[in-house]
Amino acid sequence: MVLECGEREMGSRGAATVVSQLTRASRMRSKLQTALEASVLEIEDVSHQHAGHAAMREKANSNGETHFNLKVVSPKFEGQSLVKRHRMVYDALADELQSGLHALSIVAKTPQEIVLNPK
Amino acid sequence: MFLAYDVKDNPVMLYMKGVPELPQCGFSSLAIRVLKPYQVPLASRNILEDPELKSAVKAFSHWPTFPQIFIKGELVGGSDIILNMHQNGELKEKLKEISGSQENKSEVNC
Numbered sequence: 001m002v003l004e005c006g007e008r009e010m011g012s013r014g015a016a017t018v019v020s021q022l023t024r025a026s027r028m029r030s031k032l033q034t035a036l037e038a039s040v041l042e043i044e045d046v047s048h049q050h051a052g053h054a055a056m057r058e059k060a061n062s063n064g065e066t067h068f069n070l071k072v073v074s075p076k077f078e079g080q081s082l083v084k085r086h087r088m089v090y091d092a093l094a095d096e097l098q099s100g101l102h103a104l105s106i107v108a109k110t111p112q113e114i115v116l117n118p119k
Numbered sequence: 120m121f122l123a124y125d126v127k128d129n130p131v132m133l134y135m136k137g138v139p140e141l142p143q144c145g146f147s148s149l150a151i152r153v154l155k156p157y158q159v160p161l162a163s164r165n166i167l168e169d170p171e172l173k174s175a176v177k178a179f180s181h182w183p184t185f186p187q188i189f190i191k192g193e194l195v196g197g198s199d200i201i202l203n204m205h206q207n208g209e210l211k212e213k214l215k216e217i218s219g220s221q222e223n224k225s226e227v228n229c
Binding site for chain 1: 145146181182183186194195196197198199200203204
């Protein structure tokens, strides 16, 4: 798996620094990939569309990464209701939701659904 | 706990940002726009008014974001899911036997 993100090379202060420098989007990518074995994983940061609404001004520490659109295609969604699928995504991102991730718009499909109704 | 009564007593119960007449967030607004045309009574609580309510709802439902929409006592999800259910006909099915769904004008109990 290739992480498409702009994380830095390991600095002289070691791994902990690097982890904290990862963008939220890249942390979300690796968490979702690990938890859901996604075959498609699209993460779009749409925070700018929500900048300035009241809840966001308190979240100065989140680098503005508060709102995302997600598209996840995972075999683990097979036979699960939409509520259950969304819960699986929220569970994988629990830490992020605790630390300033505010809202997700989620498209959660199985590989088979994508074949039957590509969109 | 009062939340259990909320969702039991109100066939459609929303925990949202703002009120149905004036939602304070795009997602809450979307949920209202999807539900309104069904003309079922929409009960709601505004979580922006009360931080304790907000955490109580999250703990009650184990769902981290708002709006949260309960139909007949069951969490159906947030705005993505309600829109999805509208598009695939599931929502119509679910709201079918709710009293007032036929002739009632959209009545709002807040």
